[in-house]
Amino acid sequence: MTAYFNGRFMEKDEIRISPDDRGFLFSDSLYEVIRYYPGLLFRPEAHIRRLNHGADHLRLACRNFSHLIPVARDLIRKNHLADQDALVYIQVTRGTAPRNHAFPDPAPKTTVYMCVSCFDPAVKDRQRKTGIHAITVPDIRWARCDMKTTGLTANVLASQQAAEKKAGEAIFVRDGVLMEGTHANFMAVFGNTVTTAPLSNYILGGITRETVLDLCRELNIRTSQEPVYENRIHLASELMITGTTTEITPIVTLNTKPVGNGAPGPVAKALQAAFSSKIKQMQKQDPWFSPMKKGENSLNHSENP
Numbered sequence: 690m691t692a693y694f695n696g697r698f699m700e701k702d703e704i705r706i707s708p709d710d711r712g713f714l715f716s717d718s719l720y721e722v723i724r725y726y727p728g729l730l731f732r733p734e735a736h737i738r739r740l741n742h743g744a745d746h747l748r749l750a751c752r753n754f755s756h757l758i759p760v761a762r763d764l765i766r767k768n769h770l771a772d773q774d775a776l777v778y779i780q781v782t783r784g785t786a787p788r789n790h791a792f793p794d795p796a797p798k799t800t801v802y803m804c805v806s807c808f809d810p811a812v813k814d815r816q817r818k819t820g821i822h823a824i825t826v827p828d829i830r831w832a833r834c835d836m837k838t839t840g841l842t843a844n845v846l847a848s849q850q851a852a853e854k855k856a857g858e859a860i861f862v863r864d865g866v867l868m869e870g871t872h873a874n875f876m877a878v879f880g881n882t883v884t885t886a887p888l889s890n891y892i893l894g895g896i897t898r899e900t901v902l903d904l905c906r907e908l909n910i911r912t913s914q915e916p917v918y919e920n921r922i923h924l925a926s927e928l929m930i931t932g933t934t935t936e937i938t939p940i941v942t943l944n945t946k947p948v949g950n951g952a953p954g955p956v957a958k959a960l961q962a963a964f965s966s967k968i969k970q971m972q973k974q975d976p977w978f979s980p981m982k983k984g985e986n987s988l989n990h991s992e993n994p
């Protein structure tokens with residue numbers, strides 16, 4: 690597999706990251722996962738905006754990663770994935786320096802790593818049809834969940850708890866409020882209203898969440914961004930998670946209790962259909978996948994010129 694590392698395309702197996710890299714030592718590091726549908730890189734600008742937001746707050750040496758969008762496209766081409774479903778992974782770290790908690794001075798070069806992988810949508814497709822079981826877990830994460838840092842220990846532990854209970858996702862509960870999943874946002878349907886936690890430092894501003902809220906408006910489904918309380922959750926007719934790989938996946942049981950009638954509900958189904966149509970429409974419209982023009986080079990800009 691061809692990957693990208695600090696301004697160069699390289700064989701993934703040949704990339705060497707220093708043990709002094711702060712991503713390794715401190716999780717002083719951000720990441721993004723972008724979905725690629727055949728012919729369509731899904732909303733890369735939104736992913737880069739979120740990455741830049743994190744880089745700004747972490748005060749990385751590089752705070753604008755828009756040059757990585759053509760690199761992502763190049764990686765898909767170079768790995769012959771243009772006709773397939775794939776995922777683009779981006780990770781950036783503060784860089785390499787002798788271990789010391791405070792920022793190194795002078796600031797090291799930002800480490801930038803990108804790779805692509807095939808994505809087999811079959812399992813997720815099945816889960817979207819049947820729905821998943823979910824559990825709730827206490828939200829033991831830190832108070833800057835709006836940044837997509839690689840410090841994911843709490844998410845890993847919660848995900849494992851879910852797996853051990855044969856559940857597909859764990860929903861974090863903070864102060865009696867269902868916030869989001871380990872790798873997806875969370876939505877509940879009360880009456881005819883899709884309700885989801887408001888954007889704050891306690892959740893990640895999901896790109897799928899934003900797309901789904903837009904689709905609700907297009908479908909004349911009312912939305913509300915307000916806390917979803919654990920003690921009212923039995924009143925919800927539907928629950929769902931939204932994310933880059935999960936898209937819109939209904940939750941059919943929460944802590945083993947059936948949600949609604951225990952099957953995917955009409956709102957989730959309508960949103961899934963609208964999401965699929967949107968992807969098809971965007972695949973037709975996305976102009977970028979034309980072959981590279983002569984002289985065009987995605988490496989013209991770099992994070993550490």
Ligand SMILES: Cc1ncc(COP(=O)(O)O)c(C=O)c1O
Binds near residue numbers: 892895896898
């Ligand atoms: C904690 C968390 N919340 C929400 C999401 C969903 O975000 P997106 O729709 O941008 O994939 C993710 C995605 O990885 C996540 O890790």
